[in-house]
Amino acid sequence: MAGDGREPDPPSAPKAPHSGKAAVRSGSQANEPDPLTVQRPASDLDVTSAEVESLVPPHASGRFIETDVFPGSGHPASSASGSSSGFSGSGCPDRESLELVAVGATNVGGVMEHLDRCPVCREVVRRLRADNELLNDFVSANRDRFDVDRAKVRSERPMDVVPGFRVEGEIHRGAQGVVYRAQQVSTRRNVALKTLLQGKFATSRQRARFDREVEVVASLRHPHIVTLFESGRTSDGLAFFAMELVNGRPLSDILKLPEGVHDKPPVLQLLATYLQIVKAIAYAHQRGVIHRDLKPANILIDDGLEPHVLDFGLARSARGEEKDQDMIEATAAGEFLGTFAYAAPEQLRGNPDLIDVRTDVFALGVILYEILAGERPYKPPGGSFSIADLLLARLENDPQPPSSVRSPIDPDLDVIALTCLKSKPEERYQSAQALAEDLERFLDGRPILARRDSKLYVARKWVRRHWLATSVTLAIVGLIVGGSARMAVLGERARREGERANRTLNAFRETFQSINPEIGRGRKEMSVLQFLALLRERAVSDAPTDPVVAATLINTVEASWLGFEGNRTPLERLEESLRLCRDAAERVGQSETRQVAEAIHNLARGHLLKSEFGEAERLYREALDVWDRVDGRDSATSAMTLQHLASCRRSQGDLDEADALLQRAYRVQKDAHGEPSWEVAAVINGQASVLRARGKFTEALDRFEEALAMIKLVAKPDDFRIGRAHGSVGNLKRMMKRPGALEDLTIAERVIVGAKGAESTEAIEARSDLAAVQLEAGDAASALQTIDMAIAAFAGLGEAAPRRCESYETRGHALIAIGRADEAVDAFRLAIGAASGTRANETASRCAEALREAGLVQEATRLTPP
């Protein structure tokens, strides 16, 4: 390779007597220093001089200089005389003349004629042209760099960057700022002077972030956190701050040293340093500061192995008032990769609400792991390279204990590191302080608190807020994780995914704003349905710009909407949603995605709710196929589809298949969620329904009660699902004439109406059931009151209203029971009108019979079918 300093055989060894360069050196140029050639390795001539030798024309004069790549050794064109140009007509023209011809000049006296005669000079010109072409290509390929270099020459004089400081050199140039080594003139103190990289042209966000770092660092005084000396802006607006100059190396450099290198401190010593880092972070936490970007590169270790934590540029208040876009922005800017290894799962999800001091505990865990094991805890799974896979590995699995990577490591240290790395924040140490204390216990030889066999923190019960709020939140999380899941390692795509996540959050924020009565269309009494309509409207209108985000949004809204609308959900809308999801999948180059499976599932549910079992069955099976292909057979995502298909098959009478499907669902849900969980409870509920359909009522009741008990363990008392489970138990008891039906159905009615609103399908059904049992219990007045509330909810629902027939009939019976039999006639007529087919006849017979018993024979006769 050229210029690598190796000395090959002298390539320019003379092959023709007249081209001996030594002779020339000692001749015309021996006393002239040649600054351009003095240090140049001989290998410069490897090719050319060899070629040149063969080109040396017989009439060469011997005026040439050493080692020119110009193929003119021994040729006058390589004349060292330099300044003289032109061609006398005798011999060969000089170099400058040929250079001129090479760039297109034709009026160089006599040269063109000479070229006609002289193949050597023709070759020289050809080579010069080739050189020029290559150089021009090279310069235009690097145009920006030549220009940048020129700019750099100007900016590389930072002496006067900030008045009052004398800059001595650059320490670091990061994504955000430049750090100079400088001296504060007034105090002669050596400082690290940090300025914003973009200087005066920084954006307001960059400035804000910079200011925040100043504010945060200024608020912290700790021997292991760099101290801030001074901050401000120069008169022309450049933001800067001066901090303690630490003479040390980043921890990352130390960790990279191979084992056994003499300046790599032993692990035990590093642990003592690490403990100080943890304590410094605990100190920051106590002052309400979360670092959020802890990594070995941000920790300087001085010669005494004392740590100094730097770079609070991403820090934010632990009280969390910041509107936090930084992580997303960092992702967008591609900065995320460097930090990725230390980011906690909740950071990867991009939900700022989830970030708290335990996020720093996670990063500290990664650092501890690296100190112990000599490598990072998370490695991409085999065959995979995408962030998506890394991310999933991180979200789903705990890492191997450090001792499995390198031994010997004390089992207690394994436990401490793995406790920090729990993916659920509530299972980690709850503060850096707690981590510091456990580590001290270990270093003192006392037993640690986070012992392997006992979870430090019992998993807190999942707090279920209003289920709509939960589903919307999950959608946001899903979008970000899902977005990341398609994010491969590299650049442009990552930036766009970041933007997408950003847009999604903005879309949600704007939608929420739009229901703020002070600035949007919201009203105090705005219904959830109206809110859902708004959400979907926005998702659909956003679909052209970001179909994947839109598809996920739409599915989330549909699922919620189905919950409220029940059998009144328009299938056209569900079909349109499915179309949007398929388009979105195409857009990202896939034929099938989770969104498609969800949309098919939702459409199937729409049909199921309308009792269109055949179509529902077909669609559920299709959804299952898609789940299988997207996530693998019997994935957690497919469990709900399995359960719904089971319910569909039960309604169609295939109880064996329903059972089989529920068994699969049971295994999946139990693996995914454990017991007790509402998911497993839902499967048990489904199994109970099959038993009931088989006529095994006692067993069915046991199962329903089991499901109810489980749901009560995991849900709040006003959770809709508790209401539904009471409903199932109560109705079966009523059918079996068991005591307690009234109590169960009373609870069911209260909870369901509270959760879903009086006009929901399920509320109407719950009231219809309750009224019936109240009537049976002899409380006709309550029954009438209850059923009238259900009937009032029919208004505007038309024929889509559920239980119309039963409700009117119950009303009629209740009226008779309280002595208003004449009013019952109308109710019965409505009941018969609402029924169809043979059912109408049965209803009519029952109603007529009731009227007859009440003494209204004539009216009864009119109701009796012909």
Added chain:
Amino acid sequence: MLEALHDTANEPAWEAFDTRYRPILIGFAKNLGLSDVDSADVAQETLVRFVQDYRNGKYDRTKGRLGAWLVGIARYRILDLRRVKAHRQEVQADPQIAVVVGTLDDPDRLQAAWDAEHRQAVLREAMMELRQTTKTDERTIRAFELVVAHGRSPQQVAEELGISVHDVYLAKSRVAQRLRDIVERLEKLYDEGA
């Protein structure tokens, strides 16, 4: 470098591979006439697919150069893009892609587009190396820069640097030769994915 890609944890190898080939792929797609966004997508998909294929042992070095392999993948990615757009009836709105797809069956055109971008990339990488290998030869590179990059006359430059005009020409030839060596070596590396 390719060998290192087998090691899934080898992030530097990834970055190196990506740094080297992504700009070429983006330029290649743009060269064929795709929009910036579509080009970025095609580059992304191509890299992803290449790596999958490579890990699955589908890339056989003896069957052709790395560049040709990447061009082959990129070609399918572009066709795929067209298919997706056609499905969304965007082709009419985006006639450019139809034109691009028209060129996909012309191997010479594809090769030319690739070569142009590839050369661009090589020349950019050569810049770094040139800097390193000519550290001791500051004035040579300075003379070259002033003449070729900044368009000054050799006489001016000679005066400025206090050397002869001939030395300025000499510097130019020297840099050209050095560059030729570097480019030759890099071309080989790029073709082998080394």
